[in-house]
Amino acid sequence: MNIEGKRHIWSDYQKEIADDHFFYVRSCIRQSFFPGSEQFFLNLMRNILGKDVYENPGHTTCTGIGYHSDIVPSATIMTVIARHFALMKESGYKNIAISCVTSFGLYTEILDTWKHFPEQLEKTREYLFKATGREFDIPENVAHSSDIIYKFKDLIAQKAKNLLINKITGEPLKIVEHIGCHYAKMFPKSGVGGAEFPHVLSGMIEAWGGNVVDYPERRHCCGFGFRQYLVQANRGYSVSNTAKKFSSMKPFKPDMVLTNCPGCTMFMDKWQYTIKEMEGTSFGDKGESIPVLTYEELAGLVLGYNPWDLGLQYHMVQSEPLLKKLGIEYDNADKFKTKDGKQMPIPQNLINS
Amino acid sequence: MKNLFDILMEDIRFEEGLKACMNCGVCTAICPAAEFYDYDPRKIVYAVQSREDEEIIKLLKSETIWYCGECMSCKTRCPRGNTPGFIIMALRTLSQKLGYFTESEKGRQQLAIKRTVGENIFKYGYCAATYAVNPKMHPEQGPIWEYILENTDDVFERLGGQINGIGTGPLRKIPQDALDELKKIFDVTGGTAFFETIEDYSKKKASEMGIQFDDKGTDNDYFVEVFTANNGTHTSHENK
Numbered sequence: 076m077n078i079e080g081k082r083h084i085w086s087d088y089q090k091e092i093a094d095d096h097f098f099y100v101r102s103c104i105r106q107s108f109f110p111g112s113e114q115f116f117l118n119l120m121r122n123i124l125g126k127d128v129y130e131n132p133g134h135t136t137c138t139g140i141g142y143h144s145d146i147v148p149s150a151t152i153m154t155v156i157a158r159h160f161a162l163m164k165e166s167g168y169k170n171i172a173i174s175c176v177t178s179f180g181l182y183t184e185i186l187d188t189w190k191h192f193p194e195q196l197e198k199t200r201e202y203l204f205k206a207t208g209r210e211f212d213i214p215e216n217v218a219h220s221s222d223i224i225y226k227f228k229d230l231i232a233q234k235a236k237n238l239l240i241n242k243i244t245g246e247p248l249k250i251v252e253h254i255g256c257h258y259a260k261m262f263p264k265s266g267v268g269g270a271e272f273p274h275v276l277s278g279m280i281e282a283w284g285g286n287v288v289d290y291p292e293r294r295h296c297c298g299f300g301f302r303q304y305l306v307q308a309n310r311g312y313s314v315s316n317t318a319k320k321f322s323s324m325k326p327f328k329p330d331m332v333l334t335n336c337p338g339c340t341m342f343m344d345k346w347q348y349t350i351k352e353m354e355g356t357s358f359g360d361k362g363e364s365i366p367v368l369t370y371e372e373l374a375g376l377v378l379g380y381n382p383w384d385l386g387l388q389y390h391m392v393q394s395e396p397l398l399k400k401l402g403i404e405y406d407n408a409d410k411f412k413t414k415d416g417k418q419m420p421i422p423q424n425l426i427n428s
Numbered sequence: 429m430k431n432l433f434d435i436l437m438e439d440i441r442f443e444e445g446l447k448a449c450m451n452c453g454v455c456t457a458i459c460p461a462a463e464f465y466d467y468d469p470r471k472i473v474y475a476v477q478s479r480e481d482e483e484i485i486k487l488l489k490s491e492t493i494w495y496c497g498e499c500m501s502c503k504t505r506c507p508r509g510n511t512p513g514f515i516i517m518a519l520r521t522l523s524q525k526l527g528y529f530t531e532s533e534k535g536r537q538q539l540a541i542k543r544t545v546g547e548n549i550f551k552y553g554y555c556a557a558t559y560a561v562n563p564k565m566h567p568e569q570g571p572i573w574e575y576i577l578e579n580t581d582d583v584f585e586r587l588g589g590q591i592n593g594i595g596t597g598p599l600r601k602i603p604q605d606a607l608d609e610l611k612k613i614f615d616v617t618g619g620t621a622f623f624e625t626i627e628d629y630s631k632k633k634a635s636e637m638g639i640q641f642d643d644k645g646t647d648n649d650y651f652v653e654v655f656t657a658n659n660g661t662h663t664s665h666e667n668k
Contacts, residue, residue: 101598106589107558110598114588130596133606140555143498144541145520146626147549149441151619158609180500192440206612256499263504270504296460300497303461305545306537307565308658312497314568315464349568386587391570414586422575 088269092226093216097128098168100159102175103136105337105369111386112337112371113174116220119374123234124227128172131162139177143301153185153195154202160211161203170216172223176336179219180257183265186213217265219258221335221370225267225275228282236379239285241330242402247286251329251365252276253343255336256296276333279370283377292323297339298346314353317346321358321365328360331397332367343367348391348426357426359396364426366394376403383410393428432488433479436518445514449473455502455512466664467495469502469512476515488523491662494534524626530633533657539630540655542623543646553602553610558584558591565646565655630654 099117106113120126138155141147163171173179189196203209224231232238239248254273259266268274277287298316303309321343324332334340344367350356351364359365367390368376375385382403387394388410398405411419436442455469456462462469472492475483487493496516503511520529529535544565545555552560563574576583580591590597614620627643634641634650642648646655 103554103556106598107554107556107561110584110589111587113598118588132594132596132600133603135553135602135606135610136549136555138549138555141541141545141549144545145517145524146538146542146546146623148521148618148622149439150617151614151622154613154617155610158613188440188444191444195440202613202617206616207609256501260504261500294501296497296499296501298460300460300499302494302537302541303497306540306655308537308656309534310568311658311663312461312464312495316460316497319463345568345570348570384586389572389576389583389587391572412586413582417582419579419582420575422572424571 087264088267088272088274090222090265090267091216092218092222092267093170094226095126096168097126097170097172097218097223098163098166098214099128099130099172099220100134100137100174100178101130102173102178102337103140104341105174108341109337109369109372109386111384111389112369115371115375115380115385116174116224119231119371119378120223123378124230129166129168131166134159134162137175137178137181139175139181140301140305142181143177144305145302150198150202152181153188153199154206156182156185157199157203157211158207158209160214161207161209163214164210164212169212169214170218171214172218172220174220174337176219176255176258177338179217179265180261182217183262186217187262189213219266219275219335221275222267224370224374225278228279231374231377232282232284235283235377237377237401237403239280239283239377239401241400243400247284248330248400249288249328250280250285251288251290251293251324251327251332252280253293253297253332253334253336253339255334255339258335276335276370279373280333283373288324288327288329290324290327292320295320295323297334297336297342299338299342304342313342314346314349317342318350318356321347321350324365325358329365330400331394332365333373334367334369337369340367340369344390344392351426363396364392366390366392366397366427368394368397376401381405381409383412392426396427431479432481432484432522433476436476436484436522439518439521441511441514442518445511445518446473446476447509449477449510450508452507454505454507455510458501458505459496460499460501461495461497462664464664465495465662467492469496469516472519473510473512473515476519484519485528487519488526488528489531489535491532491534493519493523494532494537495662524622524629527625527629527632529626530629533659534662536630536633536654538626540646540651542626543651546623550607550611550614553607554599558599
């Protein structure tokens with residue numbers, strides 16, 4: 076068998092991910108809904124893996140949600156992103172680490188646009204200089220923060236305290252992975268495994284001992300649809316697409332959903348609640364709902380971190396069924412406490428609790 | 429005078445998105461919007477490809493160009509390298525520039541997006557932020573969301589957040605000089621003018637429809653109308 080040929084074909088699906096020295100840009104949705112995830116990413120990189128990750132306090136939204144709901148012109152978003160590149164240059168960094176799949180899709184789209192339309196790059200340079208006096212360089216390496224965790228997945232596996240094994244049955248956990256449309260559907264070369272064999276999350280699941288669930292609507296949109304969620308009158312689109320996806324995965328009895336995009340995490344968590352309220356339907360085994368975790372939260376559990384410091388209690392679908400399967404001992408009394416250990420009120424009517 | 433097709437071609441997304449469509453319909457097969465709306469992206473590309481002003485104006489005034497969710501699944505699958513999603517983005521931009529967006533129920537919603545996401549960008553430097561997601565407008569967020577809003581400081585402190593704080597961290601306060609730069613970028617690149625265009629045409633439409641309109645905020649009849657109105661004619665036949 077000619078292995079060289081196979082390697083050559085497969086090389087199209089590989090992605091170069093920088094090893095160190097990252098300029099980190101946050102996600103509007105991840106930091107608003109999953110602040111513990113962004114902080115765990117920094118903790119993992121800096122304190123566990125010993126990497127240099129820098130955050131500039133002056134970076135802003137990339138305006139991507141506005142762009143994809145068609146209120147922000149393309150020249151505007153290109154210049155906002157160019158400003159982030161300028162801050163990166165001024166801070167002495169060349170590798171960008173992006174916390175949001177919408178942003179990541181836009182960074183890759185804009186870099187591709189500048190390649191095909193060099194005059195747009197020049198125009199953007201002029202706009203940015205006129206608006207801010209700043210100048211920028213094109214980054215040497217563009218990674219989504221999940222790409223970086225993917226790169227170090229085996230190191231994480233070596234340090235694992237909890238592998239993704241059902242401690243009750245001894246079987247690998249059945250995990251649905253959802254990579255998010257804008258990660259690789261637009262520019263397949265920018266994602267690990269491309270659009271056909273996306274491996275960014277399945278690689279983590281396999282390295283940490285779990286099984287990936289394949290199901291018919293595996294690549295279907297989570298249901299966000301930008302304006303189809305942002306405007307109340309359109310939310311039927313959003314919830315219907317989520318219901319289609321969950322109905323398709325239900326027969327496979329997944330133990331959890333692992334997500335790449337912060338928006339997908341939020342929708343797949345919150346719409347399960349909504350569908351249960353609307354129709355009484357739940358999609359997990361034994362009438363439970365399926366916990367939806369970010370890759371940072373899952374990495375944190377694998378490394379033995381306290382689920383309540385990661386923020387799992389602030390999802391609508393609570394994660395106790397998953398924690399029990401993983402054999403993780405958690406302290407119920409600690410769940411809704413402040414950083415200093417003061418008791419907070421107990422929220423009511425959460426799912427799976 | 430330039431025809432509308434030539435104006436669309438000035439949008440790089442249109443130039444990138446439209447090669448030569450052979451009408452195979454793969455985009456429609458993969459489309460999450462076509463699943464639930466009475467919607468067929470193939471037909472949009474076909475109509476645009478005619479290059480006729482009359483066809484394009486029909487689209488600019490239509491409901492149909494507003495059904496796409498911009499997931500861009502069509503980009504991966506088109507065997508001819510077209511991207512219907514990019515074509516739709518160019519049509520939506522032109523529809524707003526020419527004021528045709530107020531002719532459809534779905535198009536009029538652009539004001540609601542400008543008044544929420546658009547204002548968040550200027551006010552906070554974020555498209556979305558915890559404190560800007562109002563449970564009344566977002567009942568789907570469930571009881572945990574009301575809880576987080578009632579206990580925001582404690583929740584964020586435990587998780588390492590920096591809500592409204594100075595420096596780095598989740599949901600830190602974006603420094604004023606950064607907000608000023610963001611606004612200047614909008615001014616220089618036409619973003620601010622685009623917001624004003626959405627406002628101007630919406631105000632005109634509100635007066636035509638006889639609905640009360642305020643120049644700011646979400647607490648006025650026209651905002652509520654465009655944010656919530658659904659005449660029930662948008663879904664596909666089998667889902668009705």
